[in-house]
Amino acid sequence: MLPWRRDVLVLTPWLAPIVWEGTFSRDILDAQYLQKNLVTGVVTFAVENYVQFIEGFMSSANEYFLAGHPVNFYLFTDCPEKVSHLQMAPENHLFVIPVQHDPRWQDISKSRMDMLSSYIQSQFQHEVDYLYSVDINVQLLAHIGVEIIDALVATISSWQVTPQQEDEASEKHSEPQPAIPEGQGDFHYTASFYGGSVAEVYKLSRACSAGLLQDRENGIEGPWQHESHLNRYLLLHKPTRLLSPEYYWDTELSSSSILVKRMCPVHQHSQRQAPQTKSVRPFFSV
Numbered sequence: 001m002l003p004w005r006r007d008v009l010v011l012t013p014w015l016a017p018i019v020w021e022g023t024f025s026r027d028i029l030d031a032q033y034l035q036k037n038l039v040t041g042v043v044t045f046a047v048e049n050y051v052q053f054i055e056g057f058m059s060s061a062n063e064y065f066l067a068g069h070p071v072n073f074y075l076f077t078d079c080p081e082k083v084s085h086l087q088m089a090p091e092n093h094l095f096v097i098p099v100q101h102d103p104r105w106q107d108i109s110k111s112r113m114d115m116l117s118s119y120i121q122s123q124f125q126h127e128v129d130y131l132y133s134v135d136i137n138v139q140l141l142a143h144i145g146v147e148i149i150d151a152l153v154a155t156i157s158s159w160q161v162t163p164q165q166e167d168e169a170s171e172k173h174s175e176p177q178p179a180i181p182e183g184q185g186d187f188h189y190t191a192s193f194y195g196g197s198v199a200e201v202y203k204l205s206r207a208c209s210a211g212l213l214q215d216r217e218n219g220i221e222g223p224w225q226h227e228s229h230l231n232r233y234l235l236l237h238k239p240t241r242l243l244s245p246e247y248y249w250d251t252e253l254s255s256s257s258i259l260v261k262r263m264c265p266v267h268q269h270s271q272r273q274a275p276q277t278k279s280v281r282p283f284f285s286v
Contacts, residue, residue, distance in 0.1 A: 008244070008257050012186065018156070018242040021259040024147045030068070033146040039070045040149070041128035041198075043119075045112055046077040046136045047099065053137040053266060058086050058094065060140035064262075067143060072128055076115060112226070113209035120202040132195030135265065138248070142262045150241035152196040152204070154189040154234050158245035158253055189234055191227035193248045193263065196240070207233050 005022045012018060042065065046054050058073065065071060070091045077083065078101040088094055099115065116133065124131055130149055195201055208229040215225060249261045 012238075012242060014238045016238065016240050016242055018244055019147050019247070020244045021246060026143075026145050026147065029146045029149075033069065033149065038129045038149075039072060039127065040066055041072045041074060041124055041131040043074045043116060043124075043131060043133045044076070044136045045099075046075060046079075047101065048078065050136050051077060051079045051082050054083060055086065056139055056266065057134075057136050061134070062086070062088055062092055064140040064143050066145060069146065074119070074124070076112075113205045113212060113229075117202055117205040117209055120198055120205065125198045125202070128198060130196065131198050131201045132193065133191075133201070134263075135192040137266045138192065138263050139266055140263050142260050144247065144262050148195075148241070148243060148247070150196060150239075152200045152234075152237065152239045153194060153241045153243060154187075154230075154239040155193040155243040155248050156245050157188045157190040158248060158250045158255075160188045160245070186235060186238070187242065189227075189231055189239075190248050191230045192265065193243070194230065204230070204233055204237070 005020050008018070008020055010018050010020065010023055017023070042061065044057065054075065054077070058075075061073065067089075068091065071093075073088075073092065073094045074097060075083065075094060076097045076099045078099050080096050080098045083096050086094060097119070099111070120131065132148070132153070194204075196204075208226070211229040211232065212225060215221070245255075246258055246260050247262050249258055249264050251261070251264050252267075
């Protein structure tokens with residue numbers, strides 16, 4: 001890490017680096033990564049109407065995600081017949097994995113963690129060294145390189161810049177079991193981009209899947225449940241590397257500290273409710 005940025009926090013209280021533009025040398029990291037002969041995997045899910053985002057995501061990820069290094073893309077979809085032929089870089093490979101249709105978004109959220117842990121155990125651990133989960137409805141706009149590689153990696157939510165008031169109607173029933181008590185959070189992490197070593201992602205997905213199952217048994221549902229369990233896990237198991245909001249920046253926001261927008265969501269509609277971020281510390285330096 002290079003201490004070129006003094007306007008933002010570049011190190012967590014537990015001494016994990018926070019990756020911003022201007023804090024690393026990609027040439028040095030690329031050389032080190034190449035010596036290890038590593039393969040990185042990307043898992044993404046395209047079900048129901050999210051199939052429309054496959055081509056945009058894959059074309060941008062093929063261009064910008066670990067460019068020049070081997071990447072296996074694992075696309076889970078309930079419409080494999082709609083996946084058109086996509087031209088991949090020579091070092092990249094696309095694997096389409098059919099999944100059953102789930103009518104309820106709550107079941108899709110739980111199934112995502114179930115399938116992730118199951119396929120890590122049966123397949124991914126034999127094929128890749130690192131594994132990242134990325135939402136399908138995103139567009140990569142700039143290079144995302146080997147600076148993201150570490151044992152357990154989380155991305156700071158861009159909405160932490162502009163905390164929103166809690167929306168009492170955001171939960172269908174009571175608050176999800178893993179909600180972090182006021183004042184006890186480190187950062188708020190987005191569930192749209194996280195990963196790490198295969199072993200660490202396996203432990204994370206198993207824990208989140210168990211928490212989602214417990215919520216379901218208790219009749220608890222919420223639109224940010226998947227993210228809530230992820231944040232609970234990362235509070236108890238500190239990430240070894242944090243990615244700044246550059247790596248998943250919501251275009252509805254603005255900030256002078258964001259020098260590069262590397263990946264942005266593609267919204268299906270203009271109105272979007274922000275996740276709760278009031279229990280976390282600010283990440284800008286003072």
